[in-house]
Amino acid sequence: MLYSEIVMDHFMNPRNVGTLDDADGIGEVGNAKCGDIMRIYLKIDNDTITDVKFETFGCGSAIASSSMATEMIKGKPLADALTLTNKAVAEALDGLPAHKLHCSVLAEEAIKDAIKNYYDTHNIEYDPAQFKESGHSHEH
Amino acid sequence: MKVYADNAATTKMSRSAIDAMLPYMEEVFGNPSSLYTIGQEAAEAVYKAREKFAKALGCTVNEIYFTSGGSEADNQAIRSAAEIGAKRNKKHIISTTFEHHAVLHTLDKLQTEGFDITYLDVHENGLVTAEQVAEAIRPDTCLVTIMYANNEIGTVQPIREIGALCREKKITFHTDAVQAIGHIPVNVKEDNIDMLSLSAHKFHGPKGVGVLYVRKGVYISNLIQGGAQERGKRGGTENVPGIMGAAAAIEEAVKNLxxxxxxxxxxxxxxxxxxxxxxxxxxxxxxxxxxxxxxxxxxxxxxxxxxxxxxxxxxxxxxxxxxxxxxxxxxxxxxxxxxxxxxxxxxxxxxxxxxxxxxxxxxxxxxxxxxxxxxxxxxxxxxxxxxxxxxxxxxx
Incomplete structure (x- = not known):
């Protein structure tokens, strides 16, 4: 099989799919031209992620990575969410095929983008170095 | 419910194709190049298989070359035409942008070797026209290679017209007919085809067997050097069971087409x-x-x-x-x-x-x-x- 059982489970039964009408931060990475877009909605209360939803246009591993990453940050302090790495997402999924690893990168970047959006829209000061442009959201 | 709907990728083998193969694994397992009886029986069987393909395509037995599949047939056809073209200082080839990768990547390689390739644009309806080919022909064109039917979108090209044009201009015409053979009527003479590639597993035959048809008088060179198999043009002991399965499959496909x-x-x-x-x-x-x-x-x-x-x-x-x-x-x-x-x-x-x-x-x-x-x-x-x-x- 191309994908692990965990990937297939998160793809077939994705957690946290949807939108949040009163989101405090929204992040989006990827582009349709490359075949994957991830959008993350965050509800933040007292520096903690109280709710998270995602929408993804993409392959099985993109949907599974979104699902797993949102599970990993739900209920966590923002500081923890900011340290989530694509490697941790891929490991939690019991691995991704080499040519699909960029899906886990997208998940990490989408979360960071949503947190940055929260800081920006709520006039919260932050260290811009935390959100280094990786270039993945641009065209390949 | 289980529904297999990917027959352009590969097909399930037919019962008659499987049955045609089995005796050549268990009983008549000899090498067709061997002189003793089970070798010669295998050689005769391969000859009969060749006759079936000749009949299916409308050509003679000496115009049929068995290969390992459609990709090998494409490679050999294009390489051969390029080789003879280069000798005559004709290094221009015409193809299309939506060929199979067996054709496109062979052409890419030729481009690095100094060939000039014109890729015809495909219209939105998935078709190219003979007029486009006519406009692209140059004095140094040595080959036109255009697929019979596209593997993804299934569009059937005006092969007969393109073939007639190439014949008139004395340019070798090859067609990758992997998706067409066994599914729509193809006759290499009526369609003015000089070289044609096909693959058995696309019409309920086994994987690993293809055919390159080469019109008598058209030059081909070897991709695989070896023994005298396939009239010296393709070394390697014949895949006898595979060829028998392929022949049974083409016979059945054409009969029921x-x-x-x-x-x-x-x-x-x-x-x-x-x-x-x-x-x-x-x-x-x-x-x-x-x-x-x-x-x-x-x-x-x-x-x-x-x-x-x-x-x-x-x-x-x-x-x-x-x-x-x-x-x-x-x-x-x-x-x-x-x-x-x-x-x-x-x-x-x-x-x-x-x-x-x-x-x-x-x-x-x-x-x-x-x-x-x-x-x-x-x-x-x-x-x-x-x-x-x-x-x-x-x-x-």
């Missing part, structure tokens, strides 16, 4: 009509000049790999031109060639039918595909933007 295509056309039309009821979907390739079993549709707002995985979970085996299924970042070069934008090409679904598919299976596909498309659209940020008017639909 009329009946099968009539049945397939009905299934195909029902499937196309059923799937196009999904809003913002479009058929890829001309509806009429098309293989009887091919359906290829783009659905806006979704990605093909997730579509395939969900269909697989429902027992439906299909294919897509999305980048994720091609293992590259770009979606299908065929869909891009007919002008589909990247984001639309990612959302394609190819269903390729065989005569074994039933009306019941088609109704099952027609009922399941929309559910999967709507499910994926519901979690797609692209679809949301389209629905909310933030972006314009590409497919109306």
């Amino acid at each position: 009329g009946e099968n295509s009539e049945k397939l056309l009905k299934l195909r039309e029902r499937l196309i009509d059923g799937l196009l009821e999904i809003p913002h979907s479009v058929l890829n390739g001309d509806r009429n000049s098309r293989l009887p079993g091919n359906v290829n549709i783009c659905f806006e707002g979704i990605e093909g790999e997730s579509l395939l995985l969900l269909l697989d979970a429902k027992g439906i085996s299909a294919s897509s031109g999305s980048a994720c299924t091609s293992g590259s970042l770009d979606p299908s070069h065929v869909l891009l060639a007919i002008g589909r934008p990247h984001e639309i090409a990612h959302g394609s679904l190819r269903l390729s039918l065989s005569e074994e598919n039933t009306e019941e299976e088609i109704e099952y596909i027609v009922s399941e595909v929309p559910k999967v498309v709507y499910y994926l659209r519901n979690m797609s940020p692209v679809w949301r933007d389209l629905q909310e008017g933030k972006k314009d639909y590409v497919i109306q």
Whole structure:
């Protein structure tokens, strides 16, 4: 099989799919031209992620990575969410095929983008170095 | 329900093809080059298989060369024409942008070796015309290679006209007919074809067996050096069981071609009509000049790999031109060639039918595909933007 059982489970039964009408931060990475877009909605209360939803246009591993990453940050302090790495997402999924690893990168970047959006829209000061442009959201 | 709808990828072997192979594994296992009885029996069997292919294509037995498959046949045909072209200082080749990679990558290699390749643009309906070929011909053109029918969108090219033009201009004409043979009538003489590639596993024969037809008088060189097999043009002990299975398969396919295509056309039309009821979907390739079993549709707002995985979970085996299924970042070069934008090409679904598919299976596909498309659209940020008017639909 191309994908692990965990990937297939998160793809077939994705957690946290949807939108949040009163989101405090929204992040989006990827582009349709490359075949994957991830959008993350965050509800933040007292520096903690109280709710998270995602929408993804993409392959099985993109949907599974979104699902797993949102599970990993739900209920966590923002500081923890900011340290989530694509490697941790891929490991939690019991691995991704080499040519699909960029899906886990997208998940990490989408979360960071949503947190940055929260800081920006709520006039919260932050260290811009935390959100280094990786270039993945641009065209390949 | 289990529905296999990826017959352009490969087909299930027919019972008669399997039965034709078995004796040549267990009993007549001799090497056709050997002098003793079971060797000579194998040689005779291969000759009879060659006769069946000659009959199916409308040529003579000495114009049939067995290969390991369609890709090898394509490589050998193009390499041979290039070699003779180079000797005559003719290093220009005409092809199209939507050929199979066995052709495209061979041409890429020739380009690095100093050949000039003209890739004809394919019209939005998935067709090229003989006029385009005529305009591209130059004094130094040594080869025209254009596929008979496209493997993804099933469009059938005007091969007879292109062949007539090449014959008139004395230019070698090769066609990759891997998707056409056994599915639509092909006659190499009537179609003015100099070289043709086919593959047995596309018409219920075994994998690993192909044929290169080469018209008498047209030069070919070896890809594989070795013994005197295939009149010295392809070294290596013949794949006797495979060749026997392939011959049984082609005989059966040609015999039933009329009946099968009539049945397939009905299934195909029902499937196309059923799937196009999904809003913002479009058929890829001309509806009429098309293989009887091919359906290829783009659905806006979704990605093909997730579509395939969900269909697989429902027992439906299909294919897509999305980048994720091609293992590259770009979606299908065929869909891009007919002008589909990247984001639309990612959302394609190819269903390729065989005569074994039933009306019941088609109704099952027609009922399941929309559910999967709507499910994926519901979690797609692209679809949301389209629905909310933030972006314009590409497919109306």
